Amino acid sequence: MNNIDNIFSKLKGTEKEAPDIWNKIELELNNPKNISNNANQIAPKQGGIKALINKALNLSTTIKTIGIITATSIVGVGTYLVVNNNLQDSPVNNELNIKNNINTNSSNSNSIQNPDTYNNINNNSLNENLSLNARKKINQEQNKDIVIEYNINDDPRKVLSTENYTIEPIKNNTNTSGFIKNNKIKIAEPEEDKILPTEEEIPEFVASNVITPNGDGINDYFVIKNVDKFPENSITIFDVRGKIVYRRKGYKNDFSALNLPIGTYFYKFEYNKLGNTISKSGSITVMQ
Amino acid sequence: MKKDEKELLDLINLCKRNDSRAQKELFNCYKNQMFALCLRYSKSSSEAEDMLMQGWLRAFSKIDYFEITNEFKISHFESWLQKVIINNAINTYRINKKYNTLNDFEEVVENKDFNLYESDYVFSEEELISCIQTLPKSLRVIFNLCAIDQYSNKDISEILNMSQNSVKSNLYKARQLLKEKLEKIEKRKNE
Numbered sequence: 001m002n003n004i005d006n007i008f009s010k011l012k013g014t015e016k017e018a019p020d021i022w023n024k025i026e027l028e029l030n031n032p033k034n035i036s037n038n039a040n041q042i043a044p045k046q047g048g049i050k051a052l053i054n055k056a057l058n059l060s061t062t063i064k065t066i067g068i069i070t071a072t073s074i075v076g077v078g079t080y081l082v083v084n085n086n087l088q089d090s091p092v093n094n095e096l097n098i099k100n101n102i103n104t105n106s107s108n109s110n111s112i113q114n115p116d117t118y119n120n121i122n123n124n125s126l127n128e129n130l131s132l133n134a135r136k137k138i139n140q141e142q143n144k145d146i147v148i149e150y151n152i153n154d155d156p157r158k159v160l161s162t163e164n165y166t167i168e169p170i171k172n173n174t175n176t177s178g179f180i181k182n183n184k185i186k187i188a189e190p191e192e193d194k195i196l197p198t199e200e201e202i203p204e205f206v207a208s209n210v211i212t213p214n215g216d217g218i219n220d221y222f223v224i225k226n227v228d229k230f231p232e233n234s235i236t237i238f239d240v241r242g243k244i245v246y247r248r249k250g251y252k253n254d255f256s257a258l259n260l261p262i263g264t265y266f267y268k269f270e271y272n273k274l275g276n277t278i279s280k281s282g283s284i285t286v287m288q
Numbered sequence: 289m290k291k292d293e294k295e296l297l298d299l300i301n302l303c304k305r306n307d308s309r310a311q312k313e314l315f316n317c318y319k320n321q322m323f324a325l326c327l328r329y330s331k332s333s334s335e336a337e338d339m340l341m342q343g344w345l346r347a348f349s350k351i352d353y354f355e356i357t358n359e360f361k362i363s364h365f366e367s368w369l370q371k372v373i374i375n376n377a378i379n380t381y382r383i384n385k386k387y388n389t390l391n392d393f394e395e396v397v398e399n400k401d402f403n404l405y406e407s408d409y410v411f412s413e414e415e416l417i418s419c420i421q422t423l424p425k426s427l428r429v430i431f432n433l434c435a436i437d438q439y440s441n442k443d444i445s446e447i448l449n450m451s452q453n454s455v456k457s458n459l460y461k462a463r464q465l466l467k468e469k470l471e472k473i474e475k476r477k478n479e
Contacts (some may be wrong), residue, residue, distance in 0.1 A: 002465045005435040006418070007411060007470070010326060010438050014413055018323030019333075021341050022312055028345055086403065215449050 205278075207269070210285045213256045222255040222267070222284055230271035237267045237284070257286045291317060293362055300365065303351050311348055316360060318366075322373050325419075328432050329377040331421050343373035343461045374437060378447060381429050409471065423462060431462040 122222070213220055227233065237246040237255065240263060246255055264282040268281045291299065299317075302310030322343065326336040348370055354368050418430055430448070433439040434455075445452045 004466055004470075008431075008435050008466070010415055011324070011413060011416055011420075012438075013321065014324045015320035016324035016413075018319040018418075019337055021337060022315055025315065025341055025344055026312070026346075028341070029308070029348060037472065106354060238363065 004278050021153055026174060089148075101259055114267055205269075205271075205280050207267075207280075207282060209283060211255075212287050213258065214288060221253050222257070223253045224251065224269065227253055230273065233269065233271035235267060235269045239263070239265055260286060262286050262288055291362075293360060296362055296365060297356065297360060300351065300354065300356065304346065316367060317343060321366075322369065325370065325373055325445065326358075327417050328420050328436065329374070329429065331425070331428070336390075338378050346376050347372045349446060362371055368439075374433075377432075378429060380384040380424060411473070415470075415473055419466055419473070421424040422469065427458055427465065430458045431466070 037136050208219060209225050211219050211222050222237075231250060233251055234249045235247070235251040235255075236244060239260075245260060245265065247256075257265070265284045265286060265287060266281065267284055268279065270279045272278075272279055291409055296317075299310050299314050319340070323336060323340055326343065327333060329334040330339055350372060353364065357364075402470040423431065430444060433444050433447070434441070439447070439450050441455050444450075445455050445479065448455070450458075
């Protein structure tokens with residue numbers, strides 16, 4: 001029977017003239033929706049980045065741009081942050097931008113036209129600098145280039161005077177062309193900016209009552225919503241005969257009825273809220 | 289079209305910075321190879337085209353995760369790219385799996401008086417690909433993974449979330465069906 005495999009194994013690594021679909025791919029790649037989707041895995045929300053830029057520029061006014069600034073700023077977060085809102089210039093090539101940063105590093109003052117908004121610059125080591133090149137257009141006539149660079153060894157939060165943000169380098173990245181050593185940053189949303197639902201919106205205790213442990217990603221675990229809001233909790237799960245099959249303090253939604261027969265189980269969940277111990281119980285149906 | 293190591297390395301680095309020209313060049317470099325791969329995993333060339341596009345979009349968005357080591361070789365990138373595209377192809381299979389019930393197969397009767405392996409007919413790539421494309425989807429994925437891309441039974445059972453025995457039986461069915469089809473093609477040619 002392996003002869004069949006032999007006949008077909010010659011298909012490995014063969015080539016076949018592909019249809020010209022680059023245009024479609026390019027369209028999708030440049031689609032701002034896609035870009036923000038991809039970038040969301042690294043950076044949280046557009047609002048966070050906007051706020052960061054605001055703080056970085058020390059501007060009290062908000063940047064009132066929608067399309068370009070959000071799209072370009074999010075593209076950059078993975079490696080470097082480039083905000084280009086200059087409508088007169090042709091779109092700035094990212095690569096050129098970096099090169100320019102290096103070239104003007106020794107004479108930074110050339111690129112800074114408004115030194116008031118430019119604070120706490122550390123440019124002692126070129127290689128480990130992380131540059132944030134922001135360009136904001138206030139009027140049609142007035143263009144401002146603001147380059148903020150700081151040593152990655154310093155705490156970036158101090159430099160940007162954004163204590164609320166956590167900025168952490170993910171890993172070092174060296175380009176073969178050798179002109180910049182680029183540190184990736186992760187910008188997390190400040191706590192206060194998160195819009196938490198109000199008390200009424202969150203039901204205090206919601207638990208699913210069915211689990212299907214077949215690994216398809218749907219109802220694989222016994223999930224109690226908001227379980228992380230009550231770290232002091234304990235759960236006990238019984239089978240129909242009252243035998244304890246699972247017991248845990250600090251439940252983390254990881255009960256998957258592993259190696260248990262299908263059927264009905266009962267749980268007793270206790271948690272601590274404002275000093276009072278509240279106990280909830282119910283049944284779980286395990287299906288395949 | 290093939291690049292040497294240094295050129296490829298530069299291209300990858302540019303792609304990590306979202307350089308669209310580099311992305312295009314990389315795409316053109318590997319599109320034919322990857323299209324042949326997608327053809328095997330799909331039932332028609334239009335489906336393969338979709339698969340190719342999705343796969344490349346995924347590859348470009350995940351290219352940051354491709355780590356460049358000191359002993360970089362072209363084969364590293366090629367196998368990474370293949371893996372991304374195959375995973376993407378399987379993903380669409382996984383997504384559609386809910387709506388895909390396995391067909392009942394007709395009893396395969398072995399044809400005793402015709403032996404495929406004694407004839408010296410050489411099948412063309414087109415014929416082989418069209419044979420694979422006519423297989424039911426689950427059999428196609430499993431046969432591709434096992435026979436051509438050389439995944440082990442264990443890996444396949446983990447990827448597709450099946451038992452190893454059902455992988456084996458599906459492989460057997462796929463081989464039987466393919467054998468039948470090849471025999472038909474050869475008969476037609478001989479007549």
